[in-house]
Amino acid sequence: MKQIPKLAIFDIDGTIARKGVVLPEAVEGFKHLHELGCLTTVSTGRGYRRLRDVLGKDFGTIVSEDTPIIVEHGTKIVNQDGSLVFGEFFSETEIEHIVDFIRANIELFKFAWINPNDVTKKGQVWCTEQVYVQPETENRGHFANVFHAPLGEFRALLLAEPLSCVTMRLKDHVKVENLKLKLTKTDTHLIFQDGNMEFVKANINKGLAVLYTAKTVGFATEDILVAGNAINDIEMLDLGVGTSILVSPPDERSAILAYLSSPESIVTVSTPEDLGKYLSSLST
Structure with missing residues:
Protein backbone atom coordinates (compact mmCIF):
# COMPACT_ATOMS: atom_id res chain seq x y z
CA MET A 1 0.00 0.00 0.00
CA LYS A 2 1.26 3.47 -0.88
CA GLN A 3 2.08 5.60 2.15
CA ILE A 4 -0.25 8.52 2.88
CA PRO A 5 1.80 11.65 3.61
CA LYS A 6 0.91 14.34 6.11
CA LEU A 7 2.96 16.97 4.29
CA ALA A 8 3.69 16.96 0.55
CA ILE A 9 6.19 19.36 -1.01
CA PHE A 10 6.55 19.77 -4.77
CA ASP A 11 8.87 21.42 -7.23
CA ILE A 12 6.92 23.36 -9.85
CA ASP A 13 8.50 23.47 -13.31
CA GLY A 14 8.61 20.03 -14.89
CA THR A 15 7.04 18.46 -11.80
CA ILE A 16 3.50 19.85 -11.55
CA ALA A 17 3.73 22.35 -14.42
CA ARG A 18 4.86 22.37 -18.03
CA LYS A 19 5.96 25.57 -19.78
CA GLY A 20 4.61 27.66 -16.95
CA VAL A 21 1.18 26.01 -16.80
CA VAL A 22 0.05 23.79 -13.92
CA LEU A 23 -1.46 20.59 -15.30
CA PRO A 24 -5.10 19.73 -14.45
CA GLU A 25 -4.12 16.22 -13.39
CA ALA A 26 -1.71 17.69 -10.85
CA VAL A 27 -4.40 19.99 -9.47
CA GLU A 28 -6.72 17.00 -9.04
CA GLY A 29 -3.93 15.18 -7.24
CA PHE A 30 -3.58 18.08 -4.81
CA LYS A 31 -7.30 18.09 -4.14
CA HIS A 32 -7.15 14.37 -3.38
CA LEU A 33 -4.26 14.87 -0.96
CA HIS A 34 -6.31 17.47 0.88
CA GLU A 35 -9.19 15.02 1.14
CA LEU A 36 -6.74 12.65 2.83
CA GLY A 37 -5.80 15.35 5.34
CA CYS A 38 -2.41 16.14 3.80
CA LEU A 39 -0.91 19.64 3.77
CA THR A 40 0.73 20.69 0.51
CA THR A 41 3.18 23.36 -0.59
CA VAL A 42 5.92 23.99 -3.14
CA SER A 43 9.70 24.14 -3.24
CA THR A 44 10.91 26.00 -6.31
CA GLY A 45 13.79 27.87 -7.84
CA ARG A 46 11.37 30.65 -8.74
CA GLY A 47 11.02 33.82 -6.76
CA TYR A 48 7.73 34.49 -4.98
CA ARG A 49 6.16 36.74 -7.64
CA ARG A 50 6.94 34.35 -10.48
CA LEU A 51 5.64 31.48 -8.35
CA ARG A 52 2.34 33.32 -7.92
CA ASP A 53 2.22 33.93 -11.68
CA VAL A 54 2.52 30.27 -12.59
CA LEU A 55 0.21 28.92 -9.87
CA GLY A 56 -2.40 31.57 -10.63
CA LYS A 57 -5.93 30.60 -9.64
CA ASP A 58 -4.66 27.26 -8.32
CA PHE A 59 -2.45 28.86 -5.66
CA GLY A 60 -4.93 28.15 -2.86
CA THR A 61 -5.27 24.54 -3.96
CA ILE A 62 -1.54 23.90 -4.24
CA VAL A 63 -0.38 25.76 -1.12
CA SER A 64 -2.27 24.82 2.03
CA GLU A 65 -3.26 27.55 4.44
CA ASP A 66 -0.54 28.53 6.94
CA THR A 67 2.02 26.27 5.22
CA PRO A 68 5.38 27.90 4.36
CA ILE A 69 6.62 28.14 0.77
CA ILE A 70 10.20 27.37 -0.30
CA VAL A 71 11.55 29.68 -3.02
CA GLU A 72 14.83 30.50 -4.78
CA HIS A 73 16.27 26.98 -4.47
CA GLY A 74 15.69 26.81 -0.72
CA THR A 75 17.57 30.00 0.12
CA LYS A 76 14.29 31.61 1.21
CA ILE A 77 11.18 30.36 2.98
CA VAL A 78 8.18 32.67 2.89
CA ASN A 79 4.59 32.89 4.07
CA GLN A 80 1.66 32.89 1.66
CA ASP A 81 1.84 36.68 1.36
CA GLY A 82 5.54 36.49 0.49
CA SER A 83 6.78 37.77 3.84
CA LEU A 84 10.09 36.28 4.86
CA VAL A 85 10.24 33.37 7.31
CA PHE A 86 13.87 32.44 6.67
CA GLY A 87 16.57 33.72 4.35
CA GLU A 88 20.23 33.03 3.68
CA PHE A 89 21.90 35.96 1.93
CA PHE A 90 25.14 36.68 0.10
CA SER A 91 27.80 38.67 1.88
CA ALA A 202 26.42 26.96 -0.61
CA ASN A 203 25.14 26.24 2.90
CA ILE A 204 21.45 25.94 2.04
CA ASN A 205 19.39 23.90 -0.42
CA LYS A 206 15.89 22.57 -0.97
CA GLY A 207 16.56 19.56 1.25
CA LEU A 208 17.43 21.65 4.29
CA ALA A 209 14.50 23.93 3.52
CA VAL A 210 12.14 20.92 3.48
CA LEU A 211 13.39 19.85 6.91
CA TYR A 212 12.91 23.39 8.22
CA THR A 213 9.39 23.51 6.81
CA ALA A 214 8.49 20.10 8.24
CA LYS A 215 9.70 21.17 11.68
CA THR A 216 7.70 24.39 11.39
CA VAL A 217 4.44 22.53 10.76
CA GLY A 218 5.30 19.70 13.16
CA PHE A 219 5.83 16.61 11.00
CA ALA A 220 8.54 13.94 11.05
CA THR A 221 10.53 13.07 7.93
CA GLU A 222 8.65 9.79 7.48
CA ASP A 223 5.41 11.79 7.16
CA ILE A 224 6.66 13.74 4.14
CA LEU A 225 6.28 13.27 0.39
CA VAL A 226 8.56 15.23 -1.95
CA ALA A 227 8.55 15.41 -5.74
CA GLY A 228 11.01 17.03 -8.12
CA ASN A 229 12.64 16.67 -11.50
CA ALA A 230 15.97 18.50 -11.69
CA ILE A 231 19.42 19.10 -10.26
CA ASN A 232 18.18 21.59 -7.66
CA ASP A 233 15.85 18.90 -6.28
CA ILE A 234 18.57 16.37 -5.50
CA GLU A 235 19.02 17.19 -1.81
CA MET A 236 15.25 17.16 -1.37
CA LEU A 237 14.88 13.80 -3.13
CA ASP A 238 17.79 12.36 -1.13
CA LEU A 239 16.40 13.13 2.33
CA GLY A 240 15.01 9.64 2.91
CA VAL A 241 11.51 10.92 3.63
CA GLY A 242 8.40 8.76 3.49
CA THR A 243 8.03 9.06 -0.30
CA SER A 244 10.37 10.67 -2.83
CA ILE A 245 9.16 11.00 -6.42
CA LEU A 246 11.28 11.80 -9.46
CA VAL A 247 9.25 13.20 -12.36
CA SER A 248 11.27 12.48 -15.48
CA PRO A 249 11.03 10.55 -18.75
CA PRO A 250 12.78 7.16 -18.55
CA ASP A 251 15.61 8.19 -20.88
CA GLU A 252 16.46 11.25 -18.73
CA ARG A 253 16.22 9.83 -15.21
CA SER A 254 19.82 8.69 -14.90
CA ALA A 255 21.00 12.32 -14.90
CA ILE A 256 19.30 12.76 -11.52
CA LEU A 257 19.32 9.24 -10.08
CA ALA A 258 23.11 9.11 -10.39
CA TYR A 259 23.40 11.84 -7.75
CA LEU A 260 21.22 10.05 -5.19
CA SER A 261 22.51 7.84 -2.39
CA SER A 262 19.55 5.41 -2.58
CA PRO A 263 18.11 5.62 -6.09
CA GLU A 264 16.29 2.32 -5.62
CA SER A 265 14.01 3.97 -3.06
CA ILE A 266 12.80 6.64 -5.49
CA VAL A 267 9.33 6.42 -7.02
CA THR A 268 9.55 7.40 -10.70
CA VAL A 269 6.84 8.80 -12.94
CA SER A 270 7.31 10.17 -16.44
CA THR A 271 5.28 13.38 -16.56
CA PRO A 272 3.41 15.89 -14.38
CA GLU A 273 0.20 14.23 -15.54
CA ASP A 274 1.47 10.88 -14.28
CA LEU A 275 2.38 12.48 -10.96
CA GLY A 276 -1.17 13.78 -10.63
CA LYS A 277 -2.55 10.32 -11.32
CA TYR A 278 -0.19 8.81 -8.75
CA LEU A 279 -1.36 11.28 -6.11
CA SER A 280 -4.99 10.62 -6.96
CA SER A 281 -4.40 6.88 -6.52
CA LEU A 282 -3.35 7.22 -2.88
CA SER A 283 -5.87 5.81 -0.45
CA THR A 284 -6.14 5.07 3.24
Whole structure:
Protein backbone atom coordinates (compact mmCIF):
# COMPACT_ATOMS: atom_id res chain seq x y z
CA MET A 1 0.00 0.00 0.00
CA LYS A 2 1.26 3.47 -0.88
CA GLN A 3 2.08 5.60 2.15
CA ILE A 4 -0.25 8.52 2.88
CA PRO A 5 1.80 11.65 3.61
CA LYS A 6 0.91 14.34 6.11
CA LEU A 7 2.96 16.97 4.29
CA ALA A 8 3.69 16.96 0.55
CA ILE A 9 6.19 19.36 -1.01
CA PHE A 10 6.55 19.77 -4.77
CA ASP A 11 8.87 21.42 -7.23
CA ILE A 12 6.92 23.36 -9.85
CA ASP A 13 8.50 23.47 -13.31
CA GLY A 14 8.61 20.03 -14.89
CA THR A 15 7.04 18.46 -11.80
CA ILE A 16 3.50 19.85 -11.55
CA ALA A 17 3.73 22.35 -14.42
CA ARG A 18 4.86 22.37 -18.03
CA LYS A 19 5.96 25.57 -19.78
CA GLY A 20 4.61 27.66 -16.95
CA VAL A 21 1.18 26.01 -16.80
CA VAL A 22 0.05 23.79 -13.92
CA LEU A 23 -1.46 20.59 -15.30
CA PRO A 24 -5.10 19.73 -14.45
CA GLU A 25 -4.12 16.22 -13.39
CA ALA A 26 -1.71 17.69 -10.85
CA VAL A 27 -4.40 19.99 -9.47
CA GLU A 28 -6.72 17.00 -9.04
CA GLY A 29 -3.93 15.18 -7.24
CA PHE A 30 -3.58 18.08 -4.81
CA LYS A 31 -7.30 18.09 -4.14
CA HIS A 32 -7.15 14.37 -3.38
CA LEU A 33 -4.26 14.87 -0.96
CA HIS A 34 -6.31 17.47 0.88
CA GLU A 35 -9.19 15.02 1.14
CA LEU A 36 -6.74 12.65 2.83
CA GLY A 37 -5.80 15.35 5.34
CA CYS A 38 -2.41 16.14 3.80
CA LEU A 39 -0.91 19.64 3.77
CA THR A 40 0.73 20.69 0.51
CA THR A 41 3.18 23.36 -0.59
CA VAL A 42 5.92 23.99 -3.14
CA SER A 43 9.70 24.14 -3.24
CA THR A 44 10.91 26.00 -6.31
CA GLY A 45 13.79 27.87 -7.84
CA ARG A 46 11.37 30.65 -8.74
CA GLY A 47 11.02 33.82 -6.76
CA TYR A 48 7.73 34.49 -4.98
CA ARG A 49 6.16 36.74 -7.64
CA ARG A 50 6.94 34.35 -10.48
CA LEU A 51 5.64 31.48 -8.35
CA ARG A 52 2.34 33.32 -7.92
CA ASP A 53 2.22 33.93 -11.68
CA VAL A 54 2.52 30.27 -12.59
CA LEU A 55 0.21 28.92 -9.87
CA GLY A 56 -2.40 31.57 -10.63
CA LYS A 57 -5.93 30.60 -9.64
CA ASP A 58 -4.66 27.26 -8.32
CA PHE A 59 -2.45 28.86 -5.66
CA GLY A 60 -4.93 28.15 -2.86
CA THR A 61 -5.27 24.54 -3.96
CA ILE A 62 -1.54 23.90 -4.24
CA VAL A 63 -0.38 25.76 -1.12
CA SER A 64 -2.27 24.82 2.03
CA GLU A 65 -3.26 27.55 4.44
CA ASP A 66 -0.54 28.53 6.94
CA THR A 67 2.02 26.27 5.22
CA PRO A 68 5.38 27.90 4.36
CA ILE A 69 6.62 28.14 0.77
CA ILE A 70 10.20 27.37 -0.30
CA VAL A 71 11.55 29.68 -3.02
CA GLU A 72 14.83 30.50 -4.78
CA HIS A 73 16.27 26.98 -4.47
CA GLY A 74 15.69 26.81 -0.72
CA THR A 75 17.57 30.00 0.12
CA LYS A 76 14.29 31.61 1.21
CA ILE A 77 11.18 30.36 2.98
CA VAL A 78 8.18 32.67 2.89
CA ASN A 79 4.59 32.89 4.07
CA GLN A 80 1.66 32.89 1.66
CA ASP A 81 1.84 36.68 1.36
CA GLY A 82 5.54 36.49 0.49
CA SER A 83 6.78 37.77 3.84
CA LEU A 84 10.09 36.28 4.86
CA VAL A 85 10.24 33.37 7.31
CA PHE A 86 13.87 32.44 6.67
CA GLY A 87 16.57 33.72 4.35
CA GLU A 88 20.23 33.03 3.68
CA PHE A 89 21.90 35.96 1.93
CA PHE A 90 25.14 36.68 0.10
CA SER A 91 27.80 38.67 1.88
CA GLU A 92 29.31 41.72 0.20
CA THR A 93 32.44 39.67 -0.54
CA GLU A 94 30.35 36.97 -2.20
CA ILE A 95 28.60 39.58 -4.33
CA GLU A 96 32.00 40.82 -5.48
CA HIS A 97 32.95 37.25 -6.43
CA ILE A 98 29.73 36.96 -8.42
CA VAL A 99 30.43 40.21 -10.24
CA ASP A 100 33.99 39.08 -11.02
CA PHE A 101 32.66 35.80 -12.43
CA ILE A 102 30.12 37.61 -14.60
CA ARG A 103 32.78 40.02 -15.87
CA ALA A 104 35.15 37.19 -16.79
CA ASN A 105 32.44 35.18 -18.58
CA ILE A 106 30.06 37.86 -19.81
CA GLU A 107 30.05 36.52 -23.37
CA LEU A 108 28.08 33.49 -22.09
CA PHE A 109 25.09 35.45 -20.82
CA LYS A 110 22.05 37.25 -22.20
CA PHE A 111 20.81 38.78 -18.99
CA ALA A 112 20.59 38.44 -15.22
CA TRP A 113 17.68 38.80 -12.85
CA ILE A 114 17.26 39.25 -9.14
CA ASN A 115 14.22 39.11 -6.88
CA PRO A 116 13.80 41.84 -4.25
CA ASN A 117 12.90 40.84 -0.71
CA ASP A 118 9.98 43.25 -0.82
CA VAL A 119 7.48 41.30 -2.94
CA THR A 120 5.55 44.48 -3.73
CA LYS A 121 8.52 45.62 -5.82
CA LYS A 122 9.36 44.44 -9.30
CA GLY A 123 12.36 42.25 -9.97
CA GLN A 124 15.35 43.59 -11.87
CA VAL A 125 16.51 42.20 -15.21
CA TRP A 126 19.90 43.48 -16.35
CA CYS A 127 20.68 42.77 -20.01
CA THR A 128 24.29 42.34 -21.07
CA GLU A 129 23.49 43.92 -24.46
CA GLN A 130 20.87 46.44 -25.57
CA VAL A 131 19.49 43.98 -28.12
CA TYR A 132 17.97 41.86 -25.34
CA VAL A 133 16.02 44.67 -23.67
CA GLN A 134 12.96 44.77 -25.93
CA PRO A 135 12.25 41.02 -26.08
CA GLU A 136 12.78 40.62 -22.34
CA THR A 137 10.56 43.61 -21.62
CA GLU A 138 7.84 41.85 -23.59
CA ASN A 139 8.46 38.58 -21.72
CA ARG A 140 9.07 39.86 -18.20
CA GLY A 141 8.02 43.49 -18.07
CA HIS A 142 4.89 42.70 -16.08
CA PHE A 143 6.97 41.59 -13.09
CA ALA A 144 10.41 43.13 -13.66
CA ASN A 145 12.25 46.27 -14.70
CA VAL A 146 14.33 45.40 -17.77
CA PHE A 147 17.36 47.52 -18.61
CA HIS A 148 20.86 47.60 -20.09
CA ALA A 149 23.68 49.35 -18.26
CA PRO A 150 27.38 48.90 -17.52
CA LEU A 151 28.21 46.00 -15.22
CA GLY A 152 29.21 48.50 -12.54
CA GLU A 153 25.62 49.71 -12.27
CA PHE A 154 24.39 46.14 -11.94
CA ARG A 155 27.01 45.58 -9.23
CA ALA A 156 25.61 48.54 -7.30
CA LEU A 157 22.15 47.02 -7.60
CA LEU A 158 23.39 43.69 -6.26
CA LEU A 159 24.92 45.43 -3.25
CA ALA A 160 21.85 47.55 -2.54
CA GLU A 161 19.80 44.93 -0.68
CA PRO A 162 20.13 41.38 0.68
CA LEU A 163 20.05 38.75 -2.06
CA SER A 164 19.95 34.97 -1.90
CA CYS A 165 20.01 34.11 -5.60
CA VAL A 166 21.33 35.67 -8.81
CA THR A 167 20.15 34.08 -12.06
CA MET A 168 22.03 34.37 -15.35
CA ARG A 169 20.33 33.44 -18.62
CA LEU A 170 22.75 31.55 -20.84
CA LYS A 171 23.01 32.36 -24.52
CA ASP A 172 21.30 29.86 -26.78
CA HIS A 173 24.50 28.14 -27.90
CA VAL A 174 25.61 27.44 -24.30
CA LYS A 175 24.17 24.02 -23.48
CA VAL A 176 24.66 22.99 -19.85
CA GLU A 177 21.89 21.21 -17.92
CA ASN A 178 21.48 19.43 -14.58
CA LEU A 179 24.87 20.41 -13.20
CA LYS A 180 25.83 21.84 -9.81
CA LEU A 181 29.31 23.26 -9.24
CA LYS A 182 30.97 24.27 -5.99
CA LEU A 183 33.15 27.35 -6.23
CA THR A 184 36.35 27.67 -4.24
CA LYS A 185 37.23 30.65 -2.06
CA THR A 186 33.57 31.63 -1.80
CA ASP A 187 30.51 30.17 -0.09
CA THR A 188 28.60 29.96 -3.36
CA HIS A 189 27.33 27.22 -5.67
CA LEU A 190 26.40 27.33 -9.35
CA ILE A 191 23.28 25.54 -10.57
CA PHE A 192 22.78 24.95 -14.30
CA GLN A 193 19.25 24.07 -15.36
CA ASP A 194 16.52 25.20 -17.75
CA GLY A 195 18.96 27.33 -19.73
CA ASN A 196 20.04 29.28 -16.65
CA MET A 197 23.11 29.49 -14.47
CA GLU A 198 22.25 30.47 -10.92
CA PHE A 199 24.42 31.65 -8.05
CA VAL A 200 23.10 30.37 -4.70
CA LYS A 201 24.45 30.16 -1.18
CA ALA A 202 26.42 26.96 -0.61
CA ASN A 203 25.14 26.24 2.90
CA ILE A 204 21.45 25.94 2.04
CA ASN A 205 19.39 23.90 -0.42
CA LYS A 206 15.89 22.57 -0.97
CA GLY A 207 16.56 19.56 1.25
CA LEU A 208 17.43 21.65 4.29
CA ALA A 209 14.50 23.93 3.52
CA VAL A 210 12.14 20.92 3.48
CA LEU A 211 13.39 19.85 6.91
CA TYR A 212 12.91 23.39 8.22
CA THR A 213 9.39 23.51 6.81
CA ALA A 214 8.49 20.10 8.24
CA LYS A 215 9.70 21.17 11.68
CA THR A 216 7.70 24.39 11.39
CA VAL A 217 4.44 22.53 10.76
CA GLY A 218 5.30 19.70 13.16
CA PHE A 219 5.83 16.61 11.00
CA ALA A 220 8.54 13.94 11.05
CA THR A 221 10.53 13.07 7.93
CA GLU A 222 8.65 9.79 7.48
CA ASP A 223 5.41 11.79 7.16
CA ILE A 224 6.66 13.74 4.14
CA LEU A 225 6.28 13.27 0.39
CA VAL A 226 8.56 15.23 -1.95
CA ALA A 227 8.55 15.41 -5.74
CA GLY A 228 11.01 17.03 -8.12
CA ASN A 229 12.64 16.67 -11.50
CA ALA A 230 15.97 18.50 -11.69
CA ILE A 231 19.42 19.10 -10.26
CA ASN A 232 18.18 21.59 -7.66
CA ASP A 233 15.85 18.90 -6.28
CA ILE A 234 18.57 16.37 -5.50
CA GLU A 235 19.02 17.19 -1.81
CA MET A 236 15.25 17.16 -1.37
CA LEU A 237 14.88 13.80 -3.13
CA ASP A 238 17.79 12.36 -1.13
CA LEU A 239 16.40 13.13 2.33
CA GLY A 240 15.01 9.64 2.91
CA VAL A 241 11.51 10.92 3.63
CA GLY A 242 8.40 8.76 3.49
CA THR A 243 8.03 9.06 -0.30
CA SER A 244 10.37 10.67 -2.83
CA ILE A 245 9.16 11.00 -6.42
CA LEU A 246 11.28 11.80 -9.46
CA VAL A 247 9.25 13.20 -12.36
CA SER A 248 11.27 12.48 -15.48
CA PRO A 249 11.03 10.55 -18.75
CA PRO A 250 12.78 7.16 -18.55
CA ASP A 251 15.61 8.19 -20.88
CA GLU A 252 16.46 11.25 -18.73
CA ARG A 253 16.22 9.83 -15.21
CA SER A 254 19.82 8.69 -14.90
CA ALA A 255 21.00 12.32 -14.90
CA ILE A 256 19.30 12.76 -11.52
CA LEU A 257 19.32 9.24 -10.08
CA ALA A 258 23.11 9.11 -10.39
CA TYR A 259 23.40 11.84 -7.75
CA LEU A 260 21.22 10.05 -5.19
CA SER A 261 22.51 7.84 -2.39
CA SER A 262 19.55 5.41 -2.58
CA PRO A 263 18.11 5.62 -6.09
CA GLU A 264 16.29 2.32 -5.62
CA SER A 265 14.01 3.97 -3.06
CA ILE A 266 12.80 6.64 -5.49
CA VAL A 267 9.33 6.42 -7.02
CA THR A 268 9.55 7.40 -10.70
CA VAL A 269 6.84 8.80 -12.94
CA SER A 270 7.31 10.17 -16.44
CA THR A 271 5.28 13.38 -16.56
CA PRO A 272 3.41 15.89 -14.38
CA GLU A 273 0.20 14.23 -15.54
CA ASP A 274 1.47 10.88 -14.28
CA LEU A 275 2.38 12.48 -10.96
CA GLY A 276 -1.17 13.78 -10.63
CA LYS A 277 -2.55 10.32 -11.32
CA TYR A 278 -0.19 8.81 -8.75
CA LEU A 279 -1.36 11.28 -6.11
CA SER A 280 -4.99 10.62 -6.96
CA SER A 281 -4.40 6.88 -6.52
CA LEU A 282 -3.35 7.22 -2.88
CA SER A 283 -5.87 5.81 -0.45
CA THR A 284 -6.14 5.07 3.24
